[in-house]
Amino acid sequence: xxxxxxxxxxxxxxxxxxxxxxxxxxxxxxxxxxxxxxxxxxxxxxxxxxxxxxxxxxxxxxxxxxxxxxxxxxxxxxxxxxxxxxxxxxxxxxxxxxxxxxxxxxxxxxxxxxxxxxxxxxxxxxxxxxxxxxxxxxxxxxxxxxxxxxxxxxxxxxxxxxxxxxxxxxxxxxxxxxxxxxxxxxxxxxxxxxxxxxxx
Amino acid sequence: xxxxxxxxxxxxxxxxxxxxxxxxxxxxxxxxxxxxxxxxxxxxxxxxxxxxxxxxxxxxxxxxxxxxxxxxxxxxxxxxxxxxxxxxxxxxxxxxxxxxxxxxxxxxxxxxxxxxxxxxxxxxxxxxxxxxxxxxxxxxxxxxxxxxxxxxxxxxxxxxxxxxxxxxxxxxx
Numbered sequence: 001x002x003x004x005x006x007x008x009x010x011x012x013x014x015x016x017x018x019x020x021x022x023x024x025x026x027x028x029x030x031x032x033x034x035x036x037x038x039x040x041x042x043x044x045x046x047x048x049x050x051x052x053x054x055x056x057x058x059x060x061x062x063x064x065x066x067x068x069x070x071x072x073x074x075x076x077x078x079x080x081x082x083x084x085x086x087x088x089x090x091x092x093x094x095x096x097x098x099x100x101x102x103x104x105x106x107x108x109x110x111x112x113x114x115x116x117x118x119x120x121x122x123x124x125x126x127x128x129x130x131x132x133x134x135x136x137x138x139x140x141x142x143x144x145x146x147x148x149x150x151x152x153x154x155x156x157x158x159x160x161x162x163x164x165x166x167x168x169x170x171x172x173x174x175x176x177x178x179x180x181x182x183x184x185x186x187x188x189x190x191x192x193x194x195x196x197x198x199x200x
Numbered sequence: 201x202x203x204x205x206x207x208x209x210x211x212x213x214x215x216x217x218x219x220x221x222x223x224x225x226x227x228x229x230x231x232x233x234x235x236x237x238x239x240x241x242x243x244x245x246x247x248x249x250x251x252x253x254x255x256x257x258x259x260x261x262x263x264x265x266x267x268x269x270x271x272x273x274x275x276x277x278x279x280x281x282x283x284x285x286x287x288x289x290x291x292x293x294x295x296x297x298x299x300x301x302x303x304x305x306x307x308x309x310x311x312x313x314x315x316x317x318x319x320x321x322x323x324x325x326x327x328x329x330x331x332x333x334x335x336x337x338x339x340x341x342x343x344x345x346x347x348x349x350x351x352x353x354x355x356x357x358x359x360x361x362x363x364x365x366x367x368x369x370x371x372x373x
Contacts, residue, residue, distance in 0.1 A: 009357050009360050009361050009364065010357060011320065012320050012322040012323060012354060012357065012358075013322075016353045020353060020356070021349060021352070021353060023356060024349075024352040024353040024355070024356035024357075025349065025352050027352070027355070027356045027359070028337055028348075028351075028352040028355065028356070031330065031331070031355070032337070035334055039224060041225065048223070049363065050356075050359050050360065050363065051222075051223075052221070052222030052223055053222060053359050053362055053363045053366070054222075054331050054359055055218065055222045055223065055224065056218075056219055056222040056312075056366075057312055057327060057331045057332065057362070058331050058332070058334070059214060059215075059218040059219040059222075059308070060219050060305075060308035060309050060311065060312045061309060061312070061331070061332040062214065062215075062305055062309075063331075063332070063334055064214060064218055064224070065210065065213075065214055066209060066210050066213040066214065066228075066231075070228065071205075071206070071209045071210060071213075072206075074209065074228055074231055074232045074235070075202060075205045075206065075209060075235060077232050078205070078232045078233075078234075078235035078236040078239065079201070079202065079235075079236075079239065081232070081236040082235075082236045082239035082240055188225065191225065191229075
């Protein structure tokens with residue numbers, strides 16, 4: 001993808017093509033969002049390469065700062081990660097060859113036990129299904145639908161339509177890029193949630 | 201270590217990590233990993249009556265280097281950083297974290313200025329107005345006496361040209 005970026009670059013006064021104008025406008029929008037601290041997680045590899053260059057320049061000029069709340073969240077996450085790493089694991093496996101494991105050949109008399117339990121539970125399940133099919137519960141009073149509280153916005157996936165937009169016919173075969181964009185957006189959403197402590 | 205991190209996280213992010221990655225999300229992850237590693241390896245830090253900042257900075261640089269090397273995102277940058285590592289591995293002589301951060305800021309800026317200096321004048325001005333001074337597109341266009349659409353094209357080409365020249369500069373021995 002970034003091969004295009006390495007092509008010859010027209011001079012400052014050369015007339016742009018319509019395609020270049022469109023890409024330049026799109027890049028201008030991305031720079032707007034990056035300057036406002038709202039750079040999208042999902043973008044094409046070409047856009048990402050250029051935005052990284054823009055960010056390097058802005059960073060060198062001291063224009064990119066870490067917000068205090070963001071820094072605080074990262075510090076918490078780092079400390080939590082370090083604590084988790086130091087915590088001894090409580091799960092222990094029994095020693096191989098030790099404990100009260102009985103070789104299957106040493107207990108032939110109890111081989112019927114699991115089969116009888118499986119048979120009994122299967123019979124109960126079959127009876128329950130048969131009763132349902134026969135309509136035993138048909139006359140039971142209908143339950144009122146339970147209203148569920150909607151999931152908070154922060155826990156829901158963002159609609160992919162906004163990310164992908166209208167798929168032009170000439171880019172219909174480029175599904176990998178669209179999947180990458182959606183995946184990057186989902187990953188960004190997860191990161192946001194993790195930094196807020198929402199996934200712990 | 202929380203007070204130490206609160207003091208040093210911003211300069212680590214702004215002057216050490218972000219200028220070497222260019223991606224805010226990646227830079228945040230590296231900062232977090234840097235701090236986690238610092239907690240884990242604090243026993244190895246030899247206190248010599250000087251700030252801990254150079255030690256944190258070295259961890260951060262190693263993390264960025266690892267990222268570039270593993271992701272193979274930029275062989276040129278990884279190679280350039282590999283050359284940078286030995287010189288940066290003994291920064292204990294530096295007196296103060298703030299001074300180090302300021303020095304690094306100046307160094308980063310000088311690298312950018314060197315590249316801008318060899319670019320066509322209009323590209324250089326477009327980048328300075330929009331990315332260094334952070335003026336709006338409309339204001340940038342007004343100052344250059346062009347339409348916003350033309351300024352967008354100018355900036356787009358300017359950033360592409362910068363990318364090409366900056367990479368070429370890193371290739372030089």
